[in-house]
Amino acid sequence: AQKVTQAQTEISVVEKEDVTLDCVYETRDTTYYLFWYKQPPSGELVFLIRRNSFDEQNEISGRYSWNFQKSTSSFNFTITASQVVDSAVYFCALRGYYGGSQGNLIFGKGTKLSVKP
Amino acid sequence: GAGVSQSPRYKVAKRGQDVALRCDPISGHVSLFWYQQALGQGPEFLTYFQNEAQLDKSGLPSDRFFAERPEGSVSTLKIQRTQQEDSAVYLCASRLQRREGPDTQYFGPGTRLTVL
Numbered sequence: 001a002q003k004v005t006q007a008q009t010e011i012s013v014v015e016k017e018d019v020t021l022d023c024v025y026e027t028r029d030t031t032y033y034l035f036w037y038k039q040p041p042s043g044e045l046v047f048l049i050r051r052n053s054f055d056e057q058n059e060i061s062g063r064y065s066w067n068f069q070k071s072t073s074s075f076n077f078t079i080t081a082s083q084v085v086d087s088a089v090y091f092c093a094l095r096g097y098y099g100g101s102q103g104n105l106i107f108g109k110g111t112k113l114s115v116k117p
Numbered sequence: 118g119a120g121v122s123q124s125p126r127y128k129v130a131k132r133g134q135d136v137a138l139r140c141d142p143i144s145g146h147v148s149l150f151w152y153q154q155a156l157g158q159g160p161e162f163l164t165y166f167q168n169e170a171q172l173d174k175s176g177l178p179s180d181r182f183f184a185e186r187p188e189g190s191v192s193t194l195k196i197q198r199t200q201q202e203d204s205a206v207y208l209c210a211s212r213l214q215r216r217e218g219p220d221t222q223y224f225g226p227g228t229r230l231t232v233l
Contacts, residue, residue, distance in 0.1 A: 004159075035221070043206060045160070045224035091159055103212070104150055104173070105222060107159030 002027045004094050006108035013082050014116050021077040021111045023092030029053075034068065034075045035093040035105065045091070051075060082115045089113070119143065121225035123209050129231045130199045138194045138228045142211030149192050150222060151184055152208040160208050166192060199232045206230070 003026040013019045025034065036048040049059065051068050059066050063080045079086055089112045093105040122141045130136050142149050148167055152160035153176075163182070165173040168189035177184070181200075186192040196203055206229050210222040 037224070042226065043229070044226040045208065045210075047221050047223060050221050093159075103148065104162040104165055104176075105152075105160070105210075107161070109157075109159050 002029075002094055002096060002106045004092050004106055004108035006092055006111050008111045009109070010112045010114070012114045012116065015084060016081050017115075018078060018080050019082050019113065019115075021079075021090050021092075021113065023075045023077065023108060025073050025075065025092070025094045027094060027096060029096040031096075033095045035095070036066065036075075036077050037091045037093060039089040039091060039110070041088070048077075079113075082113075084115050084117055087113060087115045121209055121211050121223055123207075123225040123228050125228060126226060127229050127231075129233065131233055132201060133198050135195065135197045136199055136230065138196075138207050138230070140192045140194070140209030140211075140225060142190065142192070142209070143213075143223060144190075146211035146213050146223075147189075148212040148214065148222075149186060150210045150212070151192070151194050152210065153178075154206040154208055154227070156205070163194070163207075196230075199230075201232050204230055204232045 005024045032053045034051045037045040038048055039045050056068050065078045067076045089110045091110045092108045095105050124139045150165050151163040153163050154160040162176040164184045166186040169186050181197045183195045206227040208227045209225045212220055212222045214220045
């Protein structure tokens with residue numbers, strides 16, 4: 001079975017603080033994909049990053065960085081120098097390469113990030 | 118280019134009414150997914166289309182839920198005899214490729230359904 005766990009339900013930080021959102025996944029697939037999406041109050045899921053299971057290189061995009069560790073089945077997301085505009089619910093998601101799921105995403109329950117000025 | 122669009126954005130229905138939710142995927146995208154997102158939860162898979170073929174409907178919660186994509190582009194999710202437990206945000210996503218491949222799903226803004 002595939003599962004994504006985001007243990008942090010809500011996080012509150014003050015602007016300019018760094019914050020890390022945790023994601024732990026379970027899958028029996030040897031090839032899979034991991035995603036992070038942002039859901040602002042408007043409701044639309046905004047794609048942030050996709051990571052392939054065979055590529056463990058960490059990635060940085062501006063203030064965002066992602067730490068993928070297969071050994072611990074984790075794909076954590078760090079926002080450096082957080083800003084009020086980062087306030088949103090963040091979802092980690094998993095997708096197997098094959099299987100009857102036809103490639104649908106398995107989402108965690110999300111972490112609500114509040115950045116206060 | 119245009120993203121995924123959904124209409125209506127908000128729908129209030131009385132219990133027992135039928136509703137129809139529309140999704141316009143990104144032009145040329147082969148794959149289309151419907152998800153249901155309950156309050157405070159992550160989206161959960163409902164059904165999948167590859168072009169006009171509905172290849173997976175394993176996530177549909179009951180036979181009151183029906184989806185179609187007759188010409189391989191616009192899709193409609195229909196809920197018959199709505200119940201209060203159907204209240205949720207319904208998200209549509211499209212993807213360029215078929216099942217295989219790493220490409221990304223792009224989501225619409227969702228339709229928030231409230232059943233009174």
